[in-house]
Amino acid sequence: MKALKLDRNAIGQWLSAMAGERDIYVPAPDGPAKGTWTLLTDYSMPEIKPGVPARPVKNFLFPQPETLLKFSTVPTDPNCCLPSEPEENGRKNVVFGVRPCDARSIGLNALACKADTYYQANMEKNAIIGLTCSQVCSTCFCSETGGSPMGTEGCDVSLTEIDGSYIARAMTERGEALLALAESSGKEVTDSDISAVEALEEKARAGSDEIRNPEEQLRAKDLMELYNAPFWQELADRCINCGACTFLCPTCYCFDIQDETLHGKGRRIRCQDSCMFPLFTLHASGHNPRGQKIQRVRNRFMHKMKYFPDRFGPISCVGCGRCVRDCPVNIDIREVMRSLLHI
Template sequence: MPITITEQNLRLLIDTLVKAGTRVVGPKAAGTMTLYEPLSAGEELNLGGLPRRSAKETFFPLCETILTYEREKEGVRVTDVDPGSVPETLLIGARPCDAAAAPVLDAVFSWDYKDEFFLERRRKTTIIGLACTRADDACFCTAVGLSPADTRGSDLFLTPLKDGGYRCDAITGKGEALLAAHAALFADGDGTPAPLAEPSPGAMDLDKIRGWLDTHFEDPLWEEIAERCAGCGACAFLCPACHCFDIVDEGGEAKGARRKSWDACGFGKFTNHASGHNPRDVQPQRYRNRIMHKFKYYVDKFDQRLCTGCGRCIRACPVGIDIAAVLEEINSKGVE
């Protein structure tokens, strides 16, 4: 029997969890924007559209301290930050393009080195995904193998119903546990799903694109695109799947902290060596790496694409570079 929840009870679920001490993160109005932010009450939940920034900050903060140091008479005291101190978290209202990025990131953060800061947040986070009923010209999830109702990465998935409320589908054990713990807020029942969004463009031949990239490390296309690229990093910082970071010590001789902060392969000094040599010293090489990483290198390594088609990079690019249009152009070329 299908399970449903009303809009009122969805917000009551947030109130209940917040009172119990759970950190609840969801779309929230912030001036003229909607952002994934901690919610203090169910009434703050804003499901009107895709938040401007992605949900990856829930597990991968923009900046985080991983240890502190302080000079003492006997020497230097170094204190590690305990990854286990992160709270139980519910991420609610995650759109499919955001939820699907979580398992994509899992691969790199648990590969040759296990990043316990990221992995502990993932372990302690339950994701409630939400199907999309509208899309704009920048949305292209269907082009990269996803859909407005894709459940990948979600523990519990909500589908809006025509007459209000949501159908609830438990995808994982976490989702089943959430339903069981708050059974009084859910009800047996069914309903007609609201019409889903129809992103454009449609599906592309991603294997064909990967094949072209295999043989076009050097190609005039990179120069053509990068003539406009400002190297601002907005695309990477808004992307739900980009994950580059830097680690620096901040402070002075007496005390300070080692911190992990986001970085971006589009920045001019991203690959700058201590010797002064920079193997990607011009923007065409940096933009090529962005496309290669998302649609070839990550696929080669983890059999997953590093893009979920959210379109944030398209909306935010100050010079109008459209990654979906780039993929369409490559898709039209074929493997030579």
């Protein structure tokens, strides 16, 4: 696969070349939009701080909200109540500066969304240009979840900063085509560039994390034994069911479907939902299968650490640390994972 060495200037030219056919989104700089992803309008290398922005990349794969269908509700309209798919504007995106954890989440969610044509279409629509991590934050734990600060999974192109320049490696055919647009401004990579990247990869592998491949250990454990573990109650006592973790989590993909109508025009939308909320499971009869907080708290962690790996293989957590960073009552998923591994 193609690889180029790009200095900041060359990145700017590359962004400008890609902007011809795609909208480019980058982590927003400090200011009112901080923490979100913003449309790039001046084509220079954006300042991307260490760690992940508050909003995960899933917002490009599950737009908030996403129109699934639209319909008329005017009774005299012959097409009344006949749903149709919304027209696409055809514009594609580049999501630039995606950290390895976020990039990896796209493929994990795709395991559950194989039959979901909208998710598949959004994967088509959004090209991912990753940026490996030269600095690991205190809340980061990607290596403990099967990822790496140097990871490229889910990226079309992966950038690694070395001495103020970037080694850009195409990881997919789509990435190859995008990187071709940088050919005129970039330089060929040298052997020493490649060995510098390999040295970083080696260093990432040699990290001193105590947990490796938790999914294998967790899959081997008895489901009901984990479910009945004594520590859930203590966690539930602290949790306020605010749902922040689920909205910030790149691998929480649960959603709600709702209909909206205004002046005879309607649409069926989907938006993120959270298993932290009692309404998530409430029956019309009033019965609620997860009516207690402990059931909801437990469901989120069990889904990530046991149900998902049992079904698909890997754990549904990429170690981005957003939930650790932003939980108002300091619940730490790393501790939960350790507790589960010790059962």
